[in-house]
Amino acid sequence: MYSYEHKVFIKKNKNYKLLVNFCQFTLIIFFIYLWQFLADKNYINVFILSSPKRIIDTLIKLHISNNLYHHILITIYETMISFILGTVIGFFIASLLWWNKFLFKVLEPYLTVLNSLPKIALGPIIIIWGGAGIKSIIIMALLISTIITIINVTEYFNNIDQNKLKLLKSFNANKKQIYFKLVFPSAISGIINTLKINISMSLIGVTMGEFLVSKEGIGYLIVYGSQTFNLNLVITGVIVLSIISALMYYIVFYIEKKLKH
Amino acid sequence: MKNILSIKNLRKTYHTKNDEIVAVENFSYDFKEGNIIAIVGPSGCGKSTILNIIGNLINKSDGELIFNDDCKIGYMLQEDCLFPFRTIIKNCLLGLEIKKEISSKNINYANQLLKKYGLYDFKNKYPNTLSGGMKQRVALIRTLVCNPNLILLDEPFSAIDYQTRLLLSDDIYKIIKEENKTAILITHNIEEAVALADNIIVLSNRPSKIKNIYTINLFDKSIPSINRRDKNFNYYCDLIWKDIDFNV
Numbered sequence: 001m002y003s004y005e006h007k008v009f010i011k012k013n014k015n016y017k018l019l020v021n022f023c024q025f026t027l028i029i030f031f032i033y034l035w036q037f038l039a040d041k042n043y044i045n046v047f048i049l050s051s052p053k054r055i056i057d058t059l060i061k062l063h064i065s066n067n068l069y070h071h072i073l074i075t076i077y078e079t080m081i082s083f084i085l086g087t088v089i090g091f092f093i094a095s096l097l098w099w100n101k102f103l104f105k106v107l108e109p110y111l112t113v114l115n116s117l118p119k120i121a122l123g124p125i126i127i128i129w130g131g132a133g134i135k136s137i138i139i140m141a142l143l144i145s146t147i148i149t150i151i152n153v154t155e156y157f158n159n160i161d162q163n164k165l166k167l168l169k170s171f172n173a174n175k176k177q178i179y180f181k182l183v184f185p186s187a188i189s190g191i192i193n194t195l196k197i198n199i200s201m202s203l204i205g206v207t208m209g210e211f212l213v214s215k216e217g218i219g220y221l222i223v224y225g226s227q228t229f230n231l232n233l234v235i236t237g238v239i240v241l242s243i244i245s246a247l248m249y250y251i252v253f254y255i256e257k258k259l260k261h
Numbered sequence: 262m263k264n265i266l267s268i269k270n271l272r273k274t275y276h277t278k279n280d281e282i283v284a285v286e287n288f289s290y291d292f293k294e295g296n297i298i299a300i301v302g303p304s305g306c307g308k309s310t311i312l313n314i315i316g317n318l319i320n321k322s323d324g325e326l327i328f329n330d331d332c333k334i335g336y337m338l339q340e341d342c343l344f345p346f347r348t349i350i351k352n353c354l355l356g357l358e359i360k361k362e363i364s365s366k367n368i369n370y371a372n373q374l375l376k377k378y379g380l381y382d383f384k385n386k387y388p389n390t391l392s393g394g395m396k397q398r399v400a401l402i403r404t405l406v407c408n409p410n411l412i413l414l415d416e417p418f419s420a421i422d423y424q425t426r427l428l429l430s431d432d433i434y435k436i437i438k439e440e441n442k443t444a445i446l447i448t449h450n451i452e453e454a455v456a457l458a459d460n461i462i463v464l465s466n467r468p469s470k471i472k473n474i475y476t477i478n479l480f481d482k483s484i485p486s487i488n489r490r491d492k493n494f495n496y497y498c499d500l501i502w503k504d505i506d507f508n509v
Contacts, residue, residue: 085345163342170336171359171407181359185346 012093027194050235058236074217076244078134082141083202087195088167089142090149097150099175099204100228115151119143119205123212132213145198152197156190157183192256199248207241218244263444265332266292266315273310273322284310290462290471292445297437297447299454300463303506308447310395315445327508336408339416340394340432343388350375350384350395356407367406375400380433394425401433408478412437412444418453430457430485442485455497456485463504473504
């Protein structure tokens, strides 16, 4: 039913996609292979740089000692809590700032400073406040994700189409109606973008928190590995962390796709 | 004919940090019920300012606006301003929702208008599936379902193509005349003003003052697309064209 030309076009498109996927796959295989090859030939110091085989050994060891899933779950758990709390709190504060322009103007410079302040610097204070446990880790992650959320969502709220605003005002809409009928729903698509940033920010915050205080989680594994000069453990931790972050990103990405249609 | 709105000595001054701009000055006019009144003038002369003041979207600086008791204003903007996350019917009912006037009678009226404008099949679709002209028609329905008797039209056709523009101005003309509504039309398009309006107010450069007022007497007054072929049509267009100080 399609013309020959169209079929060629589709095929070209498909081939291009396949090529991209193929290259992505080859790249990682090549990298792993090269790494192992250099390690086997002793061109690199496996004590410092580890090797794919050693990483797999470490994973198996962690699996046998039944620790791996516990650490992964702890990190995911902390990330989810900070993600959800950060999003809700950030959203709420952004709505307040939209509601009260004066408050926004007053707080704007403080938000900017808080945003650019490296939150890790607050680590020692957070430990004293929250103790050496999960509470401190979540506070750390919240500090990062909430402020980013506030700034992004406020930006979306303040960029509402002025003509649509005018239209609502011509119907004598009050502020509550403007918020619920226009501001909130229009910002939704932008807000899903914020979620993508937020999930990464939460993971960053949780890892930083685990570096500082924890006794469990992937961040803890990495720190523990470095303190005992077990670089295999460190690199394994980093790889597990990147897999977690990729998974979480794609879950949010998938939700976004679903919500947009 | 009684006045639906009388404006006396209207003035509007905009204040910015470095400047004070008088947009409208000494504007007085009696808007007669059932008429279509067009306001034309050079761009940036403050036409929209007058409309926004009538629509109570901005405050006047001075002067008087006397509305007829049963005056209900409907505003139609230059852009369709449809909410992308609302279906067509939901968009049409937006004004009613805000005014808390949703009733089965009003919903029926909305459906009726959707049918009349060939949009009924799109009722539950989203605006991105519609063409520009269709969107503008939805915007018109959104204004009409609130049942206003004074309709403010702020360059309602400028964002759509010529063909649709002619069709839509016929539609709007018919509705206004059939239902005995009053309309104030802002436009920079002289032909459109002559084709649609009963009276035309020509404004001067800023600060806007009334430069001239015309009553359009065509030989055979009809719908706008036919008016455009009237013998007197070009005469009025010429007259008004010469009247407007164009800023190039």
